[in-house]
Amino acid sequence: MRLHEFEAARLFQAAGIPVPPFSVVRTVDALPEVVGQVGLPAVIKAQVLVGSRGKHGGVAFAETPEELDAKVRGLLGGSVRGLPVESVVIAKRVPIARELYVGATIDPAVGAITMLLGTAGGVEVEATAKDRPEALFRHSVVPPGEFWGHQARALARQAGLRGELMVRVAEVLTALYRVFCRSDAMIAEINPLVVTPDDAVWAVDAVLDVDDSALYRHPELPADPIARLEHPLERAARKFGVSYVDLDGDIAIISSGAGLGMATMDVVGERLRPANFLETGGGITEELMAKVTDLVLQKPGVRGLLINLYGGINPIHEGAKGIVRVLRERRVGIPVVAKALGNRQEETWATLAEAGVTMVTDITTEAAVDALCAALEAKGTENVKRKT
């Protein structure tokens, strides 16, 4: 779960990281009071859960109360990269002598926490890693190891920092490490960490992405991971415990596993265009399959449905009843092809076939896609790419 900037900034501040005074605003009514608290000049930042806000009109500056009012009005109620702006952060502007990058992330290759310090702040870290690797310095911690102050100072010295500034940046590094561990984070980032002309440091942005699997032990964190999902169908799917990703094609897909779902997308994608990724996980029931069938058919313009299931941990014969119920209720006029193998497959086939679903008993997903293409062609639903 990605936190909003203001949520992350509060956690960073509580850990001792210097954050310029800021206020979160949802309406312009609060502005006079905010000017008193924060001061001018100010920076106004849209609170949307995407990166590169600056490049996409999500950040503005104001010197006067009038300018602040106009620019906040301009942002609130608008959108940044397609996401509605419901609140903005108004923060005190700090003078910039230079910009650094400070981050913590998980190194999946070795299961370590990587602390990062970059001398080119304000740019995306991937870009620095690619174009200017010499500007990025790392220190790796394998749990249950610690990240000690002297290690942070060594990292800051490696990056060329000296004196008080070196000590201040090292303190930010160790504080960020504490926040990262304490909140079960996957990514923590300050980009940029601004250095003022008198060598003070300020975190002027705050990114914190927390492990969804660990949310149960963090009552202090926001408790609305589902509400943060962008797409309405993704939110609906998560509410009943399955995973949905919207794609730009028109062939709906239901699969009983993530890898199988991705492979089904690959095979469908050879000749048609997948409308979605959906995997049920191991909790199939009649009810769940009715819900997911209904869900994938809600997408406008869907012209075919491919169902790919394995009965290992899942009772697919029960699931089949749910699928059939929705197909009948909705009087779905599009071709539906299913491949369902494993425990109690014969019952599953009988239930689905009776409702007009084309059953494929071959083990390959290709065979199911062939059947779907044939059905689409027979229906004359235009251009199916020929098999190559």
Added chain:
Amino acid sequence: MSILLNRDTRVLVQGITGRIGRAQTKWMLEYGTRIVAGVTPGKAGETVEGVPVFDSVLDAVRQTGAEASVFFVPARSVKETVFETLEAGIRLIVVVTEHIPVHDTMAMRAEARRLGATLLGPTTPGILTVGEAKMGIIPGNLFPKVGGPVGVISRSGTLAYEVGGILAKAGLPPSTVVGMGADPVVLTDLSELLRLFAADPQTKLVTIVGEVGGVQEERAAEFIAAGYPKPVVAYIAGRHTPEGKRMGHAGAIVQRGMGSVSSKVAALEKAGVSIAHTPAEIGLLAQKLLG
């Protein structure tokens, strides 16, 4: 021969008295697995499918000689249960459980490496040695009675079933199928599993069933490029994955320029691995390479 698990391995089931633990114990026994004990704290003295239940791993090990353990333990208890199991001397653990905090996984991984133990998962369907034994949830009825020449390492469960079935249909059934897990951090690396298959005389070819996310496949490519004695076929699922979207598995995400199918395919191809573009192609490539 096989890797990690055979019909003689003395298996312990942790969380054996839960709904899933009971059901899967029955399937594992039916497949031929030598299950010698179960553990659920507070349930010592009970039996499940004739298997005696103990309060602690140490009791189970002392009284039955259990040497490998499969977990049907809730995510919140997995970390401490792994430490208990390692402390009792067990050196092969299969963590089927999903949704384990990544910070817990890092701690378990470090401890396993310190002790030289092999831990599979989290989020793994487990391991199945064809015709001999299985630990985890891989359905036995998808495979023939006797094992064949192909080692299968998969990040995904259901896709491993499809690939196992495709190989069997191609006349080249698996020797052992290993689920390495689908989380952002895994407990045992893909390259380590490749090393085990290299040493198994029954296995003549290894199949990697990868997917988007992380760098396990890239690291394995480096390992293979340094000199691997057997042909390798790989299929990486998720060509149509949009950036920044988690595809069901916690670890299946293309993020910050890392984890794309093209990066994995390029690394593996450079290492001399044959790339299948769909699961069905794995069967054809295996036939060609072993033909």
